[in-house]
Amino acid sequence: MENIPNCPQCSSEYVYHDGSLFVCPECGLEFQPEDATGDGNAEERVYKDSNGNVLNDGDTVVIIKDLKVKGASSPLKKGTKVKNIRLIEPADGEHDIDCKIPGFGSMLLKSSIVKKS
Numbered sequence: 001m002e003n004i005p006n007c008p009q010c011s012s013e014y015v016y017h018d019g020s021l022f023v024c025p026e027c028g029l030e031f032q033p034e035d036a037t038g039d040g041n042a043e044e045r046v047y048k049d050s051n052g053n054v055l056n057d058g059d060t061v062v063i064i065k066d067l068k069v070k071g072a073s074s075p076l077k078k079g080t081k082v083k084n085i086r087l088i089e090p091a092d093g094e095h096d097i098d099c100k101i102p103g104f105g106s107m108l109l110k111s112s113i114v115k116k117s
Contacts, residue, residue, distance in 0.1 A: 005033075009089070047087045047096060053116045059085050061097075061114040069104060076104060081117060085109075 007015050007024035008031060015022050021030045047055040050064055060083045067076040082099045088108075090096040095108035 007031075045089070047111050049115045050112055051115050055085070055087060055097075055111060055114075055116060057085070057087055060117050061085055062117045063109070064113055064115055067113070069107075072104060076101065082109070082114070 004015050004017060004022065006013050007022075007027060007029055009029045010024060010027040012024050012026040014026060015024050017023075018030075020032070022033060023030050049055055049061065055061070060081060063076060063078060063080045063082065066078050069076055080101065082101055084099070086098040088096055088098050094110055096111050097109040097114065098106070099109060100106050
């Protein structure tokens with residue numbers, strides 16, 4: 001029997017082998033056999049802003065362009081300061097910042113549209 005590792009992203013034990021990749025049916029991650037580490041943890045992701053500065057949980061960032069917000073009467077303006085961000089693994093592959101913006105509420109942002117302040 002083949003030794004199949006748990007998923008490095010969600011630690012699921014239901015990973016299966018598909019050609020040259022391992023596939024996790026729970027989170028959808030596809031990974032190479034060499035990407036699976038012995039302790040079951042994926043390599044820590046580095047989050048960078050639009051200028052290439054490394055972002056950390058709790059940082060304050062500034063939005064670099066106007067953003068249309070679905071359901072809101074006005075756009076989120078360029079220069080809006082967002083405090084105490086939380087970095088997340090993007091479920092949709094793009095939005096990797098979870099934050100609360102005064103006047104808009106809880107929101108997901110892309111690290112590519114913010115700069116560290």
